[in-house]
Amino acid sequence: xAGVAQSPRYKIIEKRQSVAFWCNPISGHATLxxxxxxxxxxxxxxxxxxxxxxxxxxxxxxxxxxAERLKGVDSTLKIQPAKLEDSAVYxxxxxxxxxxxxxxxxxxxxTVL
Amino acid sequence: xxxTTQPNSMESNExxxxxxxxxxxxxxxxxxxxxxxxxxxxxPEYVIHGLTSNVNNRMASLxxxxxxxxxxxxxxxxxxxxxxxxxxxxxGYQKVxxxxxxxxxxxx
Numbered sequence: 001x002a003g004v005a006q007s008p009r010y011k012i013i014e015k016r017q018s019v020a021f022w023c024n025p026i027s028g029h030a031t032l033x034x035x036x037x038x039x040x041x042x043x044x045x046x047x048x049x050x051x052x053x054x055x056x057x058x059x060x061x062x063x064x065x066x067a068e069r070l071k072g073v074d075s076t077l078k079i080q081p082a083k084l085e086d087s088a089v090y091x092x093x094x095x096x097x098x099x100x101x102x103x104x105x106x107x108x109x110x111t112v113l
Numbered sequence: 114x115x116x117t118t119q120p121n122s123m124e125s126n127e128x129x130x131x132x133x134x135x136x137x138x139x140x141x142x143x144x145x146x147x148x149x150x151x152x153x154x155x156x157p158e159y160v161i162h163g164l165t166s167n168v169n170n171r172m173a174s175l176x177x178x179x180x181x182x183x184x185x186x187x188x189x190x191x192x193x194x195x196x197x198x199x200x201x202x203x204x205g206y207q208k209v210x211x212x213x214x215x216x217x218x219x220x221x
Contacts, residue, residue, distance in 0.1 A: 004156075035211075042200060042211035043157065091156050099145050099204060104156030 002026065004105035006092050012111045018080035021108045025074070025094030031055075033102065034067055034077050035091040043091055049075065050098065082112045117201045122216040125191045133186040133215055135201030140181050147204050148175065148186045150197040151214070157200065160186065191219045 005024040013019050025032050030051050035043035046065065047057040051072040060067065064083070069075040079086055089107040118136040125131040137146065145164050149157040161168055161175045163184075168175040174187040188195055200214040 042198075042213050045210055093156070101159045101162065102147075102149070102157070104158070107156050 004092055004094055004103050006090075006105035006108050008108055009106065010109050010111075012113065013082055015084055015112050016081040018078065019082055019110060020079075021077045021090050021092075021110075023075045023077070023092030023105060025092070026103055029094035029096055029103070030072070031095045031098050031100075032069055032075050033093040033095075034075070035093065037089045037091055037107070039088070046077070048098075055098070079110075082110075084112050086110060087112045117203060117212050119199075119201055119212060119215045121213065122218065124218045124220060125188075126220050127193060128190050131188040131191045131195070131217065133188075133199050133201075133217065134183065135185070136183045137201070137203055138182045140203055144203040146175065146177060146181075146184050147202045148173070149200045149202065149211075150195075151200065152197045157211075160199070162204075191217075193219050193221065195219055 004026055007022050011019055032049040034046045036046050037043040046060045047067045048055040049069045052069050065079055067075060067077045077090060087110055089109050091104055091107045093102040093104045095102050145162050147162040148160040150160050151157045161170055161173050163175045163177055165177060167177060176185045196217055196219045198214040198216050200211050202211050
């Protein structure tokens with residue numbers, strides 16, 4: 001079974017530039033999550049989708065971050081414009097159901113200079 | 114949100130059992146207790162989860178207190194590959210939120 005795919009693995013940008021991360025969850029998984037993990041901290045939930053609807057985006061900085069999950073399958077997380085404090089690993093996870101096991105991708109490491 | 118409290122770090126000798134505690138005194142009746150671990154430079158990996166009863170799988174055991182306000186992850190024989198950050202998290206329909214976790218060091 002293919003796991004959660006994320007790209008790119010690494011991205012370096014200047015502050016005020018934009019960046020987009022892509023996630024393809026495990027086939028059939030209705031729930032998709034984006035987490036931000038800053039070095040030395042636990043993952044922080046940014047947004048949770050159930051199919052193509054948003055369940056929770058209370059911790060998403062909406063002035064600069066946006067996410068979509070068209071057709072309830074893959075998802076894109078965008079940051080525009082990026083700030084230095086956005087340097088982190090962005091993790092995508094999916095689950096068959098909201099209370100079930102989370103499967104994580106390898107993450108996309110963002111460095112903002 | 115219901116929060117969890119874990120020790121920042123623990124040590125264990127190789128091939129000995131490890132008991133990783135977690136307090137979650139504000140857990141709601143519908144919150145599942147999940148454990149994940151994260152090896153360096155990798156995404157978190159599922160270990161085990163449960164609701165009320167103790168659970169066992171090939172990786173570990175989960176002991177849940179009768180009042181559900183605490184739980185313990187049990188690794189029966191620690192190996193060097195078990196060195197990781199272990200997260201105890203509460204999750205139901207919404208918001209699976211991670212805390213800071215316990216960094217487990219396994220001593221050869």
